[in-house]
Amino acid sequence: MSNTILDMRDINKIYLMGEEESHVLKDVTLTIERGEFVAILGPSGSGKTTLMNIIGCLDTPTSGAYFLNNREVSGLDEGELAAVRSKDIGFIFQSFQLLARLNALKNVELPLIYGGLSPHKRHAIAETTLTRVGLQDKLYHFPNQLSGGQQQRVAIARALANNPTILLADEPTGALDQHTGRQVLALFHELNDEGHTIIMITHDISIAKKAGRIVEILDGRLSCRERDIYV
């Protein structure tokens, strides 16, 4: 069995803005192996967010083929994409995106609800994952009772909860100070060492350098960099 879990071939994304066509992604071809830690680096307007949306199955390409976990996902409808997101993708957002009304435990349980798990199992898994990210004594804290770093850890725990194929992080350190950002990156490394595949979108080369491989995107085109660049 192949170790490739993400395989994109000639992905194009064209937005129609009124009369004008905006060609955001141009013939993007990308493969990612299981257990990799990849940074997608690009300035704003380069198309990296669009690429992330397509990788995360929030959006579909205009043309091209996208295999996630050996399954063609480019032609799926909204409901099917939701199922793929539930099973294969763990999102981590720049601004954490925790629900303020729910405590840490309930926030982590959210994707498990959509995964169809029983309340008992949800609770157990949420507790384990929060413990994994070092928040075992903050289970019942609400987001506003947690620091930024802690909130991002809750978000990471939430992304991990469904044991997804890919952890997809969008500027995960963007809203954190340098010190806390380094801690989060360290956590990413630990998770990567445990076998999790991580894709991190960033505009910051110093952050990207912490990844195992950097893929640079400029004006909708990919240029691959060498894997050993960060050592």
Add this chain to the structure above:
Amino acid sequence: MFRESFVMSLQNIRGNKMRSFLTMLGIIIGVTAIIALITIVTGVTNEVTSRFTELGAGKINVRANGTVLKRGITESDMQKLSQIENIAGVSPNVSLTLPVSNGGTLTDDVIIEGRSDIYFRNNDVIAAGRPLSPVDMDPHSRVCVINAEAAREFFLQQNPLGGRLVIGGLNYTVVGVLKDSDNDVMSQMNRMMNSAGKINIVIPYKAALRMTGMGNITSLELYMTDTGQSEETMRQIEMVLDQAFNFKDNSYSLINLDSLLDTMNTITSMMTTMLAGIAAIALLVGGIGIMNMMLVSVTERTTEIGLRKALGAKPSIIQTQFLMESVVLSLLGGLIGILLGNLISYVVAYLIGFTFVMSVDAVAIGFFFSAGIGVLFGWAPANKASRLNPIDALRSM
């Protein structure tokens, strides 16, 4: 998933207590109005109908004061009335107050009713003995029928049948005992007008007429065969009486309880329809309120919806959640309305004095109406939420 949606909707309603309550207010008012209206109107109608039926359905009461030249109704007028097609019987009613004794004690001011055999044929009032018969309709016949109270008063523990009473100085033989009941107009009237006068003695109307010293009858009961034709029958009665009194105004009056009841039913059903219309408008306004709150809620929670979608929530799940929220909100309002409506009905029933019966129909209508409004007015906002693009939704953070 259903359970989660329910829990989430409760959380959200609790999170916005004031707003949720204000939104529910429209539904609460609408459902309260519907429940209270149906229950109160039904209760009052039932009460009035049963009172009227007790007083006598199929009866027409005639009061004839007559004219200066002709006081009251004569035997020949009665004859003409009894020949009207739908009239099964004509029963004259003479009422007078006389002293009565059993030979020993004398009781003053006893109400004596003069009746004919036709009264007894059309009213089941005899408990023991026999009713007055056509043979008794002779001015010299001295028999009477008494009620249980009179039997106690004049005969103590003894059997009153065959006993003698002196009524207005004349000897009468008791031939029958009346049932204790409110089932006719006279005994009810007696009760209302004469607190001590539970004693009731019925003698042949001709004998009574002789004692009043008047030749004519001023009060009649007419019995109809078919109550459905009461209007036509009333018209014919009026024709006969108009002729009898030479078309003089105010010489007589007719009371038909059936037509009165019909009129009343028409009025109550019209009132119910009108008020139900008002309640429906309240519910409509309530529904619009719910829709408004749900639309605001969807806009407020755009990011949350995007996040939930990113975490794997299918559009149908988002739709279920929002629909559930509006249904729960509306049903909660409906339940409060049902409670409040019944409470108001209960208090009103107590104050007016009719029997409070919780109307299952009304509760069912209130329940399903509020649930329906939740679905109806929650549909558009829920649909809007489910169709939000997760990318746009997440970007609006």
